Amino acid sequence: MADSTFLDSTELVLNMGPQHPSTHGVLRVILKLDGEKVLGTECVIGYLHRGVEKIGENRTYQMFAPYVDRTDYVAAVSNGLGYCLAVEKLLNVEAPPRAQVVRVILTELNRIASHLVWLGTHCLDIGAITPLFYTFREREMIMNIYEKYCGARLTTHAFRIGGLQYELYDGFEQDCREFCDWFLPRVDEYEQLLTGNRILVARMTNVGVLNAADCKAYGVTGPMLRAAGVKWDLRKAQPYSGYEQYDFEIPTGVNGDTYDRYLVRMEEMRQSVRIIRQALDRIPDGPIMAKVPKVIKPPVGEVYVSIEAPKGELGYFIVSDGSTQPYRVRIRPPSFVNLQALDKMARGALVADVVAIIGTIDIVLGEVDR
Amino acid sequence: MRKLLRRIFLIDLIEGLAVTFRYQHPKYITTEQYPAERPKIAERYRGAPRLNNHPETGETLCIACNLCALACPENLIVVGSERNEQTRRKELTTFTYDTSRCMFCGLCEDACPVDALELTQDFELASYSREGAIWDRQMLEEGPRPARYKY
């Protein structure tokens, strides 16, 4: 028969293990390779599973709010917003207008912070080391605003059920405006460093292509869906917390490859600054907390509320049985569902492209594993 | 033609390098020399817990109402009290706070009705043993004493 020597191409199974600088957390990807080309991938997750949904069944509604921040730890304020909106819908209360506007400001700052982490680490994986330092310097300014407002930089626990706990500190508006004025030229600087750069263009175009039909089939949402050409954003389609009052655009891409996702997220940062400026102009006076009882016991029922987190559609499905503790809390994580598309995108690519694709899906393992 | 010249002479890479070289100016240094210069912490920062005393009489402000222990998601506060027969009030005897499991969420600080329990700006909470991280009443009133380094 055929003389097969060890030089014949057979499949090589390579483990991109849980400890790896480019997997954005403890993600294990088992690659089946033919030389340098990827034939198939398999993701093994669960290294960061902490049982947050089980904890939710054993804590009261107010006590569970700090745990929710720790799922998507890069963008903790959005998680808090989704949870508070879900419980408020169960209780059938609405936060007062002043609380809603401040929530929008903090959530958009959070979106910028999350995209800055994405930009820094994604470009670091591709090989551009410098943008990481610049993006984290901008993130320091946002963290300082959070620290002055609610007391913690990362796991903020900023929102309470029914509104806000803390009144705005003196100088909040000025800090936010200074940040917006400092930040917009920085985005242009990042574009100068990265967008026209031939190395980046060569490494990102036609890598990880996911067209619109595949996105909808795999349930992928967020910037990945918009880069494929579908102009859909939950802030415009089903607005929450007063988003219908603000004027912003939804950036879309054409091909659905990594370069388009990069451009979509850069443009989203600019649109977020636009929303923050509009919101700062119209903070109304008034109470910051709605009439919510001290002991929260929602009526028996269930509700599903989802928001547009920086990574996609983040949903909370809460079942209440009339007692002070929820009966079931289900967190629908965008990164978990988006990560399924890794296999589809990585077939036929090279190993170095797999690193770029994992970076462009923008996963946070705390959210994937909960 | 212009695109060809841009490609040959590496103009796009040089534009990126121009940004990097502009940042070499010393006014852009953002590094804080940590043990020598302490960072500025905001007033609302949720750091180490502290039991406050009345500023004039020096007695503890805590009325042993146990609301902080009930509010804690991790159940790590234990408040011991005994009833004083003369004043008919509860007096605080022991107060235990487990900083190794604390998430610094601030729910205990929000629950305290008399502002006795407060989360301060201290963030240097390291200890050499697991038992050392469980603070009793005296440690809570004084605060942690991190080592000060002199150069």
Next chain:
Amino acid sequence: MATTSWESELTQSLSAQFGDKIVEFCSYLGQNFLIARPEAVIPILDWLKTEAGFDYLVDITAVDYPERPERFELIYILYSFSRNERIRIKTSVPDGYRPASATVVHPTANWLEREVFDMFGIEFEGHPDLRRILMPEEWQGHPLRKDYPILQQDQAWVRENLGIESAQ
């Protein structure tokens, strides 16, 4: 649950198509859902995707009600881009029942059903690759069931793989 009833031309076409396979159409706090019999869920998903434009499966999850005879309640949440509408399909299955897998209709159900299997023990018929996804492979027990206490761990697995006696 204080539900109100839900009437629209979607419910009329659904009841014309499926008749008594759909038990009830309800709505709670403005969110519409329908309760269906377990064997009809996949045909309903298929019909909704092809005829009504509900092409995006948002989530599959389950809730455990141990005192009911049909212990688990499976919940499918769907969204339609063209109508901008979200509906839920709920069905009750007893312990040991193997519902059909939704991967033939929506490929995104792959990992979502693996997670429901891992956490609740509901096996899906026809799933291409049904194994545990969040817990380790050899773990015994299904954590999100109500009879699994919060401090319980699989002691055999911990002893073998971590080499310690767990303190919980």
